[in-house]
Structure formats: C-alpha cells, structure tokens
Amino acid sequence: MQLIILDRDGVINHDSDEYIKSPDEWQPIPGSLEAIARLNQGGYRVVIITNQSGLARGLFTLDDLNQIHSKMLKQLSNIGGTIEAIFFCPHGDKENCRCRKPRPGMFYDLNNRLSIGLVNVPAIGDSLRDLQAAKTVNAQPILVLTGKGQQTLINIKGIMDVPVYNNLATFVDNLLEGK
DSSP states (O other): OEEEEEOSBTTTBOOOTTOOOSGGGOOBOTTHHHHHHHHHHTTEEEEEEEEOTTTTTTSSOHHHHHHHHHHHHHHHHHTTOOOSEEEEEOOOGGGOOSSSTTSOHHHHHHHHHHTOOOTTOEEEESSHHHHHHHHHTTOEEEEESTTTHHHHHHHHTTTOOOOEESSHHHHHHHHHHTO
16 A cells, blocks of 8 residues: 655645644645545555644643544544544744654654655645655655645745645545546
C-alpha cells in the first residue's frame, strides 16, 4: 500500500486564525473526508502530520485535541475511511523543537515508526512550512488552495515549484484517475 501524508487544518478541515480549540469548531472542508475514504479504497494509507501550537499556548488541552481527532475519525469511519496515524507537534514557535514544521522531525518519526520510506510520498499541505518539511525528507510537496493555500501560492512564486490543486478532493480525483 502506498502512503499519503496530509496536514490537518486547512487541508482536511476549515482553518481558523483563532485555532481549532474544540470538536464543535472542527468542521471538515466539503469533500475532504470523502477524498480520504476514496484514497483508502484506492489502496492508500493516510497519515496526518500537523502542528498544534495551541497546546503550548494553553488554548486547548490534550483531551480537547483527542476529542477533535475522535470527531474527525468517527465522521471518516461513517463513510468508510480511516487515518492510520496522527502525528502532532504540541510546541510553539519559540520552543525550537525538532518536530514543528518546517522542521522534519514528525516526518522522521513517521519513517521510524512505520518503517516506510518517504521519497516521493505525496505530502499535502496549505502552508509553506508544510511544503518545506516535505521537501527536506524528499517527499513530494503538494499545495492545496484551501486554508492558507492561496496566500502560500503567492508567497512561493519563483521560490518553489510544486503541484497545486484546488483542494484535497481535486488532488485525489487526479491521483486516482492516473492509476
């Protein structure tokens, strides 16, 4: 089975500058959960790698984060999809950890825990830090225009050349049509 790596906020669910702090605030982007289910049905393993600095900022607790992820996984399960693993960085910008994207620590953790090579593995994100972390481990960075994606596209012009899709569903359509 092939692997797909997804960022969470802005790729799977609507993002917020105020952070997603509770299950009630977590709302999927239309078509994103169905896209993940189609990936699973197409033989892909799906893993999430996400920065969650709201934990370090005290905006939500680990229990809140687990409840948010439970909601996401339940909604996904209801339509026949699954996420194999969720890797998250609980640190803030100033903590200088090795796991917070754009650093590749969570990607290396994924590699070690699942014994999976990451070369050319699609890594879908909506921010420059998502793309940079993927590029560092030789995964295939892919930008979606949901979340912060439109601004990211403007910011990377002339700096980084990556495939761009309107949203996760469009990426999955293209991927599965090419199989």
